Amino acid sequence: MNRYQGRVVAITGAAQGLGLAMATRFAAEGATLALADVNEQTLTDAAGTITDAHDAKLRTDRVDVTDSAQVNAWIDGVTTDLGRIDVLVNNAGILRDNRVEDITDDDWHAVIDVSLTGGFHCARAAFAPMKRQGYGRIVSFSSMSWRGNFGQTNYVAAKAGIVGMTRTLALEGARHGITANAIAPGLIETPMLASMNGPARDKLTNKIPMRHTGRPQDIAEAAAFLASDAASYITGIVLDVDGGISIGSSIR
Numbered sequence: 001m002n003r004y005q006g007r008v009v010a011i012t013g014a015a016q017g018l019g020l021a022m023a024t025r026f027a028a029e030g031a032t033l034a035l036a037d038v039n040e041q042t043l044t045d046a047a048g049t050i051t052d053a054h055d056a057k058l059r060t061d062r063v064d065v066t067d068s069a070q071v072n073a074w075i076d077g078v079t080t081d082l083g084r085i086d087v088l089v090n091n092a093g094i095l096r097d098n099r100v101e102d103i104t105d106d107d108w109h110a111v112i113d114v115s116l117t118g119g120f121h122c123a124r125a126a127f128a129p130m131k132r133q134g135y136g137r138i139v140s141f142s143s144m145s146w147r148g149n150f151g152q153t154n155y156v157a158a159k160a161g162i163v164g165m166t167r168t169l170a171l172e173g174a175r176h177g178i179t180a181n182a183i184a185p186g187l188i189e190t191p192m193l194a195s196m197n198g199p200a201r202d203k204l205t206n207k208i209p210m211r212h213t214g215r216p217q218d219i220a221e222a223a224a225f226l227a228s229d230a231a232s233y234i235t236g237i238v239l240d241v242d243g244g245i246s247i248g249s250s251i252r
């Protein structure tokens with residue numbers, strides 16, 4: 001399939017994990033990529049693996065999504081250099097887990113700033129060019145945790161915020177051909193998940209009705225669908241991609 005031929009797809013946090021898997025998936029379908037990450041070296045290496053595998057046109061930028069000036073300059077650079085921005089994937093996110101009484105001011109702000117404010121900075125910057133085009137797809141990363149999760153007050157607040165932001169972007173974008181949707185991944189095998197300790201991870205895996213963690217490709221498939229023309233009448237939703245864990249109890 002070449003669904004993304006002629007489309008410009010911008011992805012934050014693209015150096016590894018889900019961002020890299022999505023970049024690879026979009027490249028395989030002919031997209032021109034604008035990849036951003038705070039970690040420049042890993043991003044350069046990731047871009048190399050994508051261009052080795054696919055004949056993709058891409059640009060990479062070191063962007064810290066918490067800094068609105070950097071985000072504005074990035075989106076300006078993308079639209080000037082590549083002519084348009086069709087898809088924005090708000091993927092960058094971090095964890096600083098702790099029980100509520102042990103979350104420091106720094107842990108709170110760091111998680112909110114990257115995982116929520118960063119997505120807002122990018123959506124705000126992309127909205128004007130998408131409106132001018134009369135076309136846009138914004139896919140933002142929530143998490144299965146958005147409904148509440150022990151030890152993640154900061155992360156849950158950010159990921160629930162993404163849901164509210166997405167629903168509002170959907171309302172404001174609808175008459176301009178812009179859709180906004182969120183993906184709520186379950187436990188997916190990325191460097192972020194590798195940071196979780198063994199017992200906590202095993203306990204969670206046992207709660208997944210499918211009894212196994214997800215692959216980054218599972219998320220990339222969902223993103224490639226939500227950002228496609230096939231999903232043009234879908235907006236404001238949260239798509240759970242989680243092996244069923246959000247359904248509830250799977251005691252057997």
Ligand SMILES: NC(=O)c1ccc[n+]([C@@H]2O[C@H](COP(=O)([O-])OP(=O)(O)OC[C@H]3O[C@@H](n4cnc5c(N)ncnc54)[C@H](O)[C@@H]3O)[C@@H](O)[C@H]2O)c1
Pocket residue numbers: 012013014015016017018019036037038039063064065066091092093094114115118141142143144184185186187188189190191192193
């Ligand atoms: N892996 C999972 O199981 C899982 C589950 C639910 C939700 N998510 C969400 O999916 C998204 C991707 O997760 P992942 O597992 O690939 O994480 P990851 O840690 O493997 O990758 C995150 C990327 O974001 C980049 N990043 C961090 N801070 C940044 C900043 N300020 N500006 C720009 N880039 C920044 C990192 O350098 C890294 O490349 C995140 O929003 C995460 O919360 C992941």
